[in-house]
Amino acid sequence: MDTFYFLICGALVMWMAAGFAMLEAGLVRTKNTTEILTKNVALFAIACTMYLVCGYNFMYDGGLFLSGVTTVAGMDDAAIQAVLDASIESGFGDMGEYAGASDFFFQVVFVATAMSIVSGAVAERMKLWAFLLFAVVMTGFIYPIEGGWTWGGKSVFGLYELSYSDYAGSGIVHLAGAAAALAGVLLLGPRKGKYQESGAVKAIPGANLPLATLGTFILWMGWFGFNGGSTLKLGGIGVANEVANVFLNTNAAAAGGLIAAMITARLLFGKTDLTMCLNGALAGLVAITAEPADPTPLLSTFIGAIGGVIVVFSIVTLDKLRIDDPVGAISVHGTVGVFGIFAVLLSDSDATFMGQLIGMLTIFGWVFGTSLIAWIAIKAVMGIRVSAEEEEEGLDIIDCGMEAYPEFVNQ
C-alpha cells in the first residue's frame, strides 16, 4: 500500500515538470518557446539519468547505477516473507513499508523539480548546451550531496550534523534550485533591453498567459504529490489522517498565497497582475512545503498568504537590483523558500531556530557556491550566454532550428 501511494505521488510530482514547462513557456517571448520547452524535457531526462547513475548513491547510498536498490530480480520468496513478517510485527507502524525502487522513483522526480526551477530564471539568453551541462552537475552531484546531509541524515563532510526540519523541501528542493539559479543569473546578466541606461526597468511581457495559468494549476495539482507523498506512508489510521491534513494545508496555503499576491499587486501597481497571482499561488505552496502536516488550516492559509506578499516584493526588489528573472523563480522558490524554512517554527515544536538557520545557510552556501563554480567552469569552457544578435533573433531558431508558432509572423 505504501509502495502504491509512493508511486502515485511520484507520478503527480513528475507531472510538475509539465507545469514548469507550461509556466515557463507562457512567460517567455514566442521566439524562445521551443528552446525553453527543449530545456524542460531534456533536464527531466538528464535528472532521471544522473540520479540513477550516481545521485541516489550520494543521497541515500543506493549504489552506483542503483546497484544497492532491491529489485524484483533480487528478491526471492524468503526475502518477501521477511519484509512481510517485519511489517506485521511492527503492526504496519511508524515506518513506511515500500519497495526500494519506489523510493528511488519518488526521490528522482524531486531532483527534476529542483532543476526545473533553474531553467526559468536563466531563460531567453542562456546557451542550451551550457544549461544541459549544468543540469548534469546539479542533478548528479550538487543536489544529491546536499540532500544526503538533510533527508539522508549524513554529516556535512564529517564536520557537523544538521538538526533541520523540512518536510517536503522548501529548503532542500526549492531554495536549492533557486540558489543554483541565482548563481547562474548573476554570472549571466539580464536579458537585453530589460534594464535601460537611465535606470528604468522595461517589462518584457510573456507571450502566452493561458499557458502560464495552465502550468500553475498543474503545479498546484502536482504539489499534492510533492507534499502528500513526503509523509512517506499511507497505511495506518494516524498517518492517513496526516496525509489528509497535508493535502488540506497544501491547498489552503496555495489559495492564501494567490489571494494575498493578488491584493498586494493591486495595491502596489493599480492593476491586478495575473502573473503575480500565479506566482502568489506557487509562493503559498513553497511556503507550506517545509511543514504541511502540523499547522491548522487557518495557519496554513496565513503562511501561504505571507508567502504571497513576500513574493511580490521580492520580484520588485530583484528588478531594482537588476537581477533579471523572467518567471520569478528565484523569488518564488528562494525568497519564499527561506520563509518556509522558518515558518516551520510556527507549528512544529521540535524544530529550533538555530537548527533551521544552520540548515538554511548550509543548503544555500553549498548550492550557491558549487553552482557558481560550475557556472564559471562552463563559462570558461564553452560560454554560457548567446551573442547579442542571437538573443535578438530568438533561441528557437539559433538552438533548435524551429519556431514554436511557425504560422505567426514574428515581429
Place this chain on the structure above:
Amino acid sequence: MKLITTIIKPFKLDDVREALSEIGIQGATVTEVKGFGRQKGHTEMYRGAEYSVDFLPKIKIEVAVKDDLLESAIEAITGAAKTGHIGDGKIFVSDLLQSIRIRTGESGDDAL
C-alpha cells in the same frame, strides 16, 4: 474613380462594412495595421515594471468608388466609425487612374 483609404478603430470594422454595403459599394480590402497619431501610445504595467505601447492596432480599409459615390461613401464611413474620442482614425482620398476586373477584362467604372 477615387481610391478611399481609411484608418479606423478595429471594433468599428463591421459597422463600416455595413454602412458601405448600404450605399451600394460592393467591395473593399481590409488590412490589420499598427500606427500612431495624436492618440500616441500608452504605458502598461507587467510584473511591477512599465512598458510602453507605441503603436496602436488599427484597421485599414481600401475601397475604390465611382466619382459620384465619393461623398456618400465618406459620409457612410464617418458616420459608422465615429465615436467622438481621440483615435477614431482618418480618411484619405486619391485619384484612381484605372481599374480592371481580372476575370472579364472589364475596366473603368464597370470594374468597380
